[in-house]
Amino acid sequence: MIIVALAVLALAGLAVRQLTGADRDAERGAAAEATTRSVTAEGADAPVGPDGSPAPGGGVMEPGTSDTDPARIVYTMPPLGPIPGTGIEAVVSAWEKRWKVTLKSSPETRERSTIVDYPLGGGRLHLALRTTASGAETESVVCILDHGTKKVDRKVQDGIVNDCLFAALEPSERAEATTWLNAQDYQGKVDFQTQRKSMTRFDLTLKAMPGIATVSLEGRP
Incomplete structure (x- = not known):
């Protein structure tokens, strides 16, 4: 049992x-x-x-x-915010008047842009305005100088401000932007460098690599 x-x-x-x-x-x-x-x-x-x-x-x-x-x-970058007080048509009109061109419009990239010969910088200058997703405001203003091996001296730096950025800068911002840009290194001692300065209405950004300098005004997210 x-x-x-x-x-x-x-x-x-x-x-x-x-x-x-x-x-x-x-x-x-x-x-x-x-x-x-x-x-x-x-x-x-x-x-x-x-x-x-x-x-x-x-x-x-x-x-x-x-x-x-x-x-x-x-991985994607967050969208930028609008640049307060920078009207799309005002920038486009200023560029078209200065360079005697008609900017091209690209709905896919939300850009108004043109490329012009730029003897002062030893190459070509690409001017581009990008709108916000709604298309109603300016998100960034971009100036790309393809200068080859030419030295980017103060005269060229001032030219970037006076011939491209001027369309989006207020008079009081020009001196501040010019002073900061003149203090940067454009000589391509490294493959790629990015410098950023926070200003009242936007971020001023420099991206430099051998032969190319990109300066942009960018709205903050």
Whole structure:
């Protein structure tokens, strides 16, 4: 009788362990399925890393286009805000009058732009105005000087302000912008450099690399 009772208890314990294990497996399966649903349904808004943590740096998960093209994390820069007091048509009109050109409009990039010969800078000058997503305000004013190997001296720096940035600068801002630009290094001693100055209405940004200097006024997000 004792042996029979022990056998019955052993069988009962085995059954309990099997049932408990099945429950745990079911729970793990449900959790995995829920995670899969979450990543599939919300992947574009809530990307996760291999360990289930959020993707770093504010990236968004972009699905692959085929079985051989895996999903990937894509990083995007936040949009800029408008530059207060800088009217689109006022800038466009000033550039067209100064350079005797008609700016081209690109709805895809939200830009009004032109490229002109610029002997003062030893190359060409690209002038571009970019609007906000609504198209109602100015987001950035960009001056790209392709100067080749010519030294960017003070005369050229002043020219960038007087021949491009002038269309968006108030008189009181010209001296401040010119002084700051003249203090920067344009000689391309490194492959690429970025300098930024915060001004009252916008950020003044310089991006320099060998042969090219880009100066822009950018609205703040």
